[in-house]
Every structure is written in C-alpha cells, then in structure tokens.
Amino acid sequence: MLKIAIKSHVQGRVRIKSEYFSSANEAQLFTLLQPFVQEFRHNALARSLILVYDHTQTSLEALLALISNHFNLKLPPSTTVTVLEESYCPSCTSCSRCEVAAKHPQTWRHKLITFGVLSGYALYLFIKETLLGIVVVASPFSLTAAVALFAAIPLLQEAYSDVKAKRFTLQSFMAFSLIAAIFGGEVMAAFEIIYILRGGMLLEEYTAEKSKRQIHNLIALEMKKAYVLVDDVELEVDLESIKEGDIVVSRSGEKIPVDGEIIDGKAEIDEASINGRSEPAFKEKGDVVYANTLLHRGRIYIRVSAIGENTYLSRVIAKVEASLALKSPSELSADRLAAKLLKLGTFLTGATFLVTGSWLRAFSVMIVMSCPCATILAASTAISAGIARGAKQGILIKGGESLELVAQSEAFCFDKTGTLTTGQPRLVETHLHKGVSLEELITYAARAEQRNHHPIAEAILKEAKHLGITCNDEEPSEILPGLGVKLVHQGTVILVGNAKLLTQNSVNVTALHRVAQRHLELGQTVVYVSVGTNVLGCMAFEHEVREGTQAMLEGLKARGVKHLVLLTGDEVKVAHAFGEKYGFDEIYANVMPEEKADVIKALKAKYRRVVMVGDGINDTIAMSVSDVAISFASGGSEAAIEVSNIAITNSNPRDILKLYDLSSQSLHVIAQNYWIGTSTNLASVAFAAFGALSPVMAGAMHIAHTVGIMANSSRIAWGIDNNS
Incomplete structure (x- = not known):
C-alpha cells in the first residue's frame, strides 16, 4: 500500500512527500499532472511534490490515485491510497532524519533519559579508568561496545535510510567509521564520538525545535460557533454546518465568522487584521465583510459567500504557505556542508x-x-545560545537561519497599526468654543460615551477620569455607526461624533473647520461635541505610538541598516504624516496585502536582505516573501505569529535592536568557533597522519575543541559581549 505523507494541505493546494519522488522523472511527472494542476513543483532532494489545483475540477484523492498509478504500484482494486498526516516539522535538516523520526518517534523525555544513561556510563568509565586505574575491557564484544552501538542507533537508522535510497552521505560515512572503530578495537574512541554527537543533537533540538513547536501550538485560527437566522429565529450552530447562502448574524464585540454581503443593518468593523486600516470602517447594506474581522458596534445580517477554507483569510494563508514552501535554504546548506565533509574526510x-x-x-x-562537531557545533551552539538568550528576553526565534539573517539585512519594512502603534487612540489636543471650559467639554462627551466601548470613547473616559470627572447618569445613549453617539439628557440633545453627525442635526461647525482640517491632514481623528444646537468644541485623537519606536528606528540606522520602509493600509495623509515624523526613507500608503508583498519583492532586488515587521493577517503575505519575518505577538494575529520567523512577545520596538545585536554577536561567535574547530581539526589530522595521535586521542581532541566551542558560544547565552 502506498503511503504518502501530507506536509501541508489547504483547499486547492497540497504538498506531499514520498520516497518515490526522490528518483521520479520530473518531465514525466509534469506531463502526467499538467492537465489536472495549475502549478507544479518537484523537489527530489526533499522527496516532495507541491501541487496547486482547482478543487472544483479534481480532488486530492484523484491526484493521489493518479500518482500511485504512475509509479506502477500494484494495489488491489479495493485498496485505497493511505494518506498519513505528518506531525508538525519546524525544520528539516536531513530528509533521512525526518524519515527515521516518523518511523521511530521518540518523546523528548525518552531522549533525555537515554542521554542521561549515556552520561552515567561515561562517568563510570572516567571513574574506573582515571580515578581507580582499572583497565576497562574494550573489545568489540564488550559492554562499552554494546553501549556505543546502542547510542548510535539513530545514526545507523539514518545511514540505512540513505543507503536504501542509494545516497552516500555524511551519516553513512560516520556510521561506517563508528562500526569500523568498534570492530577495529578502538571502542573507547567510538563511544566518545557518539556520546559527543548525541549531546550536540540533543542541545540543538532542545533550543531550536522546542521554540518552534511552542509557537506553533499557540496558533488557533478556527472559530467554532456562529448564529444563523432560520425562520426569523437566531440559532447557534457549529461553524462547519454553515452553508453558502445562509444568513449569519453578528453583533457588537463579536468576530465575524464568514465572508459575505450585508443584507441588513449597519456597523463599524475593525478590518485592521485584513487591510491594516487604523480606523474602523463603516459598513452597511450591500457592503462586503470578511471572516475574522471585529464588529466594534452595530448589528448586521450577512449572506454567506464563503466559509472555512474559501474565506479571504484562508486564501491569504494558502498564499503564505505557497511562498514559504519555496524556501529550503537550511536544508540545502546542511546538504552542502555534509557533502563537503564527506568528500574531505574520505580524501x-x-x-x-x-x-x-x-x-x-x-x-x-x-x-x-x-x-x-567541529563544523556543525561551531554554528549550532552559537545559534542555540542566541535562541536561548532571545527567549529569556521575550524574543522567540524559530530557527538559526533567521537569527543570522537579521544583522545581514539592509532593508527593514514596518507595518504601522498594531506594530508601531498600539491601536489605542489618545487625546492630543482640544479646541474650545468661546466661553466653554475644558471640564465642560469633557463632561458632556463622557456623559454621552460612558456606556460605549469604542476605542475613542474609552480615550474620552480616560481623560475624564484624569480630570476627576465622574458620570453616573442613567440615560442610555444611541450609538450611530459611522457617525458617533447621541444622548438625550434632561430633554437636551448631546452629540459626540464627526462633522457629518453634527451637520445632520443642524449644528454649525464652521468655526472649527480650519483647526479640524489641520488635524485631519496630520492623520488624526477629529471628534466634535455639541449640546442642543451649540458646538462646544472638538478633540483630536491619534493612535498611540509604541514607546521606543523613535529610538529603535534611529538605532537601526546607526547600526548600518540602509533603508527603512513604512507599509500601511492607512490613507496617504495619515501614512505620510507618520512616516515623515519618524524618519522613514520610503512610505507606501493605502496598500493591500498583495501590494505589500510586491513591495517586498521589489526591495529584495535592490537590497541584500529584507526584513518585514508586522502583526496582522494583512502582513502575512509580505512576511512570507521577506528574508526574515518578525511579528509583534502581544495582541498580534495568530496568522502573523505562525508565518513569522521571529516573534517579539512583548511587542516592544526596542526588542528589534536587541534582536539585531544578538544576531550580530551570534555571527561573530560563529566565525570564532569555525576558527577554533577548523584549526584544531587540521592540527589533529596532521598529528594523526604523522602517527602522533592515536584513535583514542583523536576522540579526546573532539572533546577538547567541542568544550572550547561551547564555552565560547555560552558567552551569548550569558550576555557577555564579544569585546569582553
């Protein structure tokens, strides 16, 4: 029975992996699949196929059956292709290692116990031989030989997988060397080597893979329930049961669960997760809404046009996944390194x-x-130490390559809303009509907004609290989506909202037009307050910029970053006012997710590396095509955290500088480690060739330079500067 592992799957796109794809003829595969797929990519090295297809014309099962027939597999007529869903694999440094891990899964606890047993046996040998002076029996059939073979099982499994696939790799070479050492009488040297190797593998997995899995487990995009209108009755149903054409009801404070068109009602909807706009959008009958956007206030009835994998959000995620699937530099680098070591060692x-x-x-x-150890641990220990130190500082780094690339990047791109700003408005200035006091203006505004949960309402109430103003009135205000609020207090109408609201209610705002226009040109939101037919004044609000933003941008410039870019869905005036104030070299306003990605691609043609920093779903396509994707995880979207290479958990702009410095130090230590490892290896080879280094001493040299490399790398984890 053919077993195909699905690496990733969304509707209309699948990445599948099988040992058969390593030797498949690409031209034949293309001829076979071209009529049924829209896009086709074959990676023989990773033994995988990436297929993009029209799910309305064909199915995944049909494609799998087509592929199984192509390989002339004799399956019984009643047998179906078995599809095995693989567990999450954050990085694939070796195809054989992934295959062995899938066939022989081991828990982290099991691996730790195994290494503990090996460490105990190593201590036993040291005490017996060095302290007690007792000669340890080290024949091919001794206990030490058995322990060495036991410790080498994962390596032997990888080597066997490579040989079976007709590949001679570093794993094969190492396995042959260990077996030769054991049966050649050099059992102690074999044990020392496999012990060091297992320790290095364990350290690397703990620091890199655990970090990635923890972040992956944080992601939960699916909504479970929604309200559907059935015969004028709202029923709560499972999201999976909703069909295209159903009527879904959404209210204030809820996330919209589907894509669709508003057929009744009106609301203010926060679409920052989709398009990055800092202000909620006013939507009414005939407008389109998207799943996973937040309904701030109002009530709408939505005719469903897309659910589940067909929603805009899912399509964005599919595009993200498609972009990420093209990247495999870590795997290629590992293969190149292994090939060089293999050739050099054999020669x-x-x-x-x-x-x-x-x-x-x-x-x-x-x-x-x-x-x-000398070459691999030189980089892995430094990167592992960097990842560990980053985690302590609230910077979750999903892989060593990402850490390295940060300091090598010449261009940094930033989303605005939610990334450089908190998304919470703050009062920056008030303008009073003649004879009106500030306390009077804020009192009336707070009275009208006291039961409103809009972000601007909360900013007004915060200012009222600061001035010592309390409002305990019982009259409910009327929320007018897209306009503001209206309150009838003791027979007098109080209005708090935009100019349109006041004009519709015969309140003249001409006297404040000039100052209001000035604030609008600065990208600020203007809110008027009136009592009866008299305007009391207006307030200007802007989104609070995260503390440390200016210092971070200046710090990047000081460290040699050549180009700072602002990518935002905000309107032109808002974007340019912000970008010019904070010293961005280039500003892109009113851009949609796909357009952000196009900007990143264009920048990659001009600059050596490009970093994208964002927090929302609207940033994910751009993040996926960047060289390094950094997400602000506190309050950020799950999709942005998932696609990012690095997550800043505290969403502190200063952490970008910490990350950059950590990357620089890691690169410097890696260079030092390569010098330590290479020089000791070359010296050891020379001494061994002249007969001055026995096999056991060769193993001891590995311990010496490995300890030196790890000690040098530990400076990163302890925060010791390179110049210290």
Missing part, C-alpha cells in the same frame, strides 16, 4: 593510508573527520 583518510601505509594512522584521521 584525507585515503590519502593518509596511501602515503603512510599505516591503517592505524588512517583510522585516526577517519575518526577525526567522521564527527562533524
């Missing part, structure tokens, strides 16, 4: 034997070159 081992004629010397060289 030096063979050359030593040919020149010296000594199997013992050649064997020592083989042991030196069979363990990749």
Whole structure:
C-alpha cells in the first residue's frame, strides 16, 4: 500500500512527500499532472511534490490515485491510497532524519533519559579508568561496545535510510567509521564520538525545535460557533454546518465568522487584521465583510459567500504557505556542508593510508573527520545560545537561519497599526468654543460615551477620569455607526461624533473647520461635541505610538541598516504624516496585502536582505516573501505569529535592536568557533597522519575543541559581549 505523507494541505493546494519522488522523472511527472494542476513543483532532494489545483475540477484523492498509478504500484482494486498526516516539522535538516523520526518517534523525555544513561556510563568509565586505574575491557564484544552501538542507533537508522535510497552521505560515512572503530578495537574512541554527537543533537533540538513547536501550538485560527437566522429565529450552530447562502448574524464585540454581503443593518468593523486600516470602517447594506474581522458596534445580517477554507483569510494563508514552501535554504546548506565533509574526510583518510601505509594512522584521521562537531557545533551552539538568550528576553526565534539573517539585512519594512502603534487612540489636543471650559467639554462627551466601548470613547473616559470627572447618569445613549453617539439628557440633545453627525442635526461647525482640517491632514481623528444646537468644541485623537519606536528606528540606522520602509493600509495623509515624523526613507500608503508583498519583492532586488515587521493577517503575505519575518505577538494575529520567523512577545520596538545585536554577536561567535574547530581539526589530522595521535586521542581532541566551542558560544547565552 502506498503511503504518502501530507506536509501541508489547504483547499486547492497540497504538498506531499514520498520516497518515490526522490528518483521520479520530473518531465514525466509534469506531463502526467499538467492537465489536472495549475502549478507544479518537484523537489527530489526533499522527496516532495507541491501541487496547486482547482478543487472544483479534481480532488486530492484523484491526484493521489493518479500518482500511485504512475509509479506502477500494484494495489488491489479495493485498496485505497493511505494518506498519513505528518506531525508538525519546524525544520528539516536531513530528509533521512525526518524519515527515521516518523518511523521511530521518540518523546523528548525518552531522549533525555537515554542521554542521561549515556552520561552515567561515561562517568563510570572516567571513574574506573582515571580515578581507580582499572583497565576497562574494550573489545568489540564488550559492554562499552554494546553501549556505543546502542547510542548510535539513530545514526545507523539514518545511514540505512540513505543507503536504501542509494545516497552516500555524511551519516553513512560516520556510521561506517563508528562500526569500523568498534570492530577495529578502538571502542573507547567510538563511544566518545557518539556520546559527543548525541549531546550536540540533543542541545540543538532542545533550543531550536522546542521554540518552534511552542509557537506553533499557540496558533488557533478556527472559530467554532456562529448564529444563523432560520425562520426569523437566531440559532447557534457549529461553524462547519454553515452553508453558502445562509444568513449569519453578528453583533457588537463579536468576530465575524464568514465572508459575505450585508443584507441588513449597519456597523463599524475593525478590518485592521485584513487591510491594516487604523480606523474602523463603516459598513452597511450591500457592503462586503470578511471572516475574522471585529464588529466594534452595530448589528448586521450577512449572506454567506464563503466559509472555512474559501474565506479571504484562508486564501491569504494558502498564499503564505505557497511562498514559504519555496524556501529550503537550511536544508540545502546542511546538504552542502555534509557533502563537503564527506568528500574531505574520505580524501584525507585515503590519502593518509596511501602515503603512510599505516591503517592505524588512517583510522585516526577517519575518526577525526567522521564527527562533524567541529563544523556543525561551531554554528549550532552559537545559534542555540542566541535562541536561548532571545527567549529569556521575550524574543522567540524559530530557527538559526533567521537569527543570522537579521544583522545581514539592509532593508527593514514596518507595518504601522498594531506594530508601531498600539491601536489605542489618545487625546492630543482640544479646541474650545468661546466661553466653554475644558471640564465642560469633557463632561458632556463622557456623559454621552460612558456606556460605549469604542476605542475613542474609552480615550474620552480616560481623560475624564484624569480630570476627576465622574458620570453616573442613567440615560442610555444611541450609538450611530459611522457617525458617533447621541444622548438625550434632561430633554437636551448631546452629540459626540464627526462633522457629518453634527451637520445632520443642524449644528454649525464652521468655526472649527480650519483647526479640524489641520488635524485631519496630520492623520488624526477629529471628534466634535455639541449640546442642543451649540458646538462646544472638538478633540483630536491619534493612535498611540509604541514607546521606543523613535529610538529603535534611529538605532537601526546607526547600526548600518540602509533603508527603512513604512507599509500601511492607512490613507496617504495619515501614512505620510507618520512616516515623515519618524524618519522613514520610503512610505507606501493605502496598500493591500498583495501590494505589500510586491513591495517586498521589489526591495529584495535592490537590497541584500529584507526584513518585514508586522502583526496582522494583512502582513502575512509580505512576511512570507521577506528574508526574515518578525511579528509583534502581544495582541498580534495568530496568522502573523505562525508565518513569522521571529516573534517579539512583548511587542516592544526596542526588542528589534536587541534582536539585531544578538544576531550580530551570534555571527561573530560563529566565525570564532569555525576558527577554533577548523584549526584544531587540521592540527589533529596532521598529528594523526604523522602517527602522533592515536584513535583514542583523536576522540579526546573532539572533546577538547567541542568544550572550547561551547564555552565560547555560552558567552551569548550569558550576555557577555564579544569585546569582553
């Protein structure tokens, strides 16, 4: 029975993986699938296919059956293709490692216990041999040999998977060297090497993979329930049961669960997660609304046009996933490194034997070159330390490559709303009509807004509290979506809202027009207050900028970042007022998600690396095509956290500078570690070739330079500067 692992799947797009794809003929595959798919990508190295298809014309099952027939698999007529949904795999450093992990899954607790047992046995050998002076039996059939083989099982499984797939890799070379060491009488050297290797693998997995899995487990995009209108009765139903054409009801404070058209009602809807707009949009009959947007105030009836995987949100996620699927630099880098080590180790081992004629010397060289600690740990320990230090500071880094690229990036792009601003308005200025006091203006405004949960209403009530003004009136105000609020207090009408609201109620606002226009040009929101037919004044609000934003932008410039870009869905005046104030080199206003991605692609053609910092669903496509995606996780959308390479949990702009400095230090330490590892390896090979280094001493050299590398890397985790 054919087993195909689904790496990712949304409606109309699937990434599948099978060992058969490693040797498949790409031209034949394309000819076979072209009539049924819209897009086709074959990655033989990763043994995967990425297919984009029209789900209304074909199905996933039909495509899988087509592929199974192509490989001439003799399946019984009643047998169906078994699809195995893979668990989340944050990074794939080796195809064979993923395959072994899938076939022989081990819990983190099991791996930790195994390494603990190995550590206990290593301590036993040290005490017995070094402290007590008792010679340890180290024959191929001794306990030490058995323990070494047991510790090497994961490596032997990977090597077997490679050999079966007709690949000779570093895993194969290392496995052969370990077996040769054991049955060649160098059991202690074999144990030392596999012990160091298992420790390095455990450290790397703990620091990198655990961080990614924790972030992945935070993501929960699905809504479970919604209200549907059935025969004039609102019924709560499972979201899965809603069909296209149903009427869904949404009220103030709720997230809209579907895409659709408003057939009745009106509301103010926060669409920042979709288009990045800082102000709620006024929607009424005939307007389109999107799933996962927040209904601030109002009540609407929505005729469903799309649910589940067909919603705008899901389509954005699909585009994000498609962009991410094209990236596999970590896997390619690991393969290139393994190939170089394999070639060099094989060459030096063979050359030593040919020149010296000594199997013992050649064997020592083989042991030196069979363990990749010197080169792999040089980077992985520094990156692991950087990831660990970042986590302590509330910076969750999903992979070493992302950490490295931050300091190598020449352009940084920022979303505005929710990223550089908190999304909460604050009162910046008031203008009073002649004879009106500030306390009078705020009192009437607070009286009308006291039961309103709109962000501007909350800012007014905050100002009232600051002035010591309390309102305990019982009269309910009328919320007018898109306009403001209206309150009838002791027979007098109080209006708090925009100019349109006051004009509709015969209140003249001409006297405040000039100052209001000035605030509007600065991208601020103007709210008028009137009592009866008399305007009392107006208030100007702007979204609160996160503390440290200015220092962060200036700090990036000081560190050598060449280009700062603002990408926002805000209107032109709002965007340019903000961008010019904070010193951005380029400003893009009123941009939709796809347009943000186009800007990122254009910047990548001009600058070496591009970073995208955002927090909303509207940022995810741009984040997915950037070299490094950074999300502000506090209050940010789940989709942005999922697609980002790095999550700033506290949403503090200053953490961007901490991240940049951490990246710079990690790169510097990696360079130092490569020097330590390479120099000791070359010296060890030279000594081994001249007979001055026995196989056991070769293993000891690994311990020495590994300790040196890890000690150097630990400076990052402890926050010790490179110049210290």
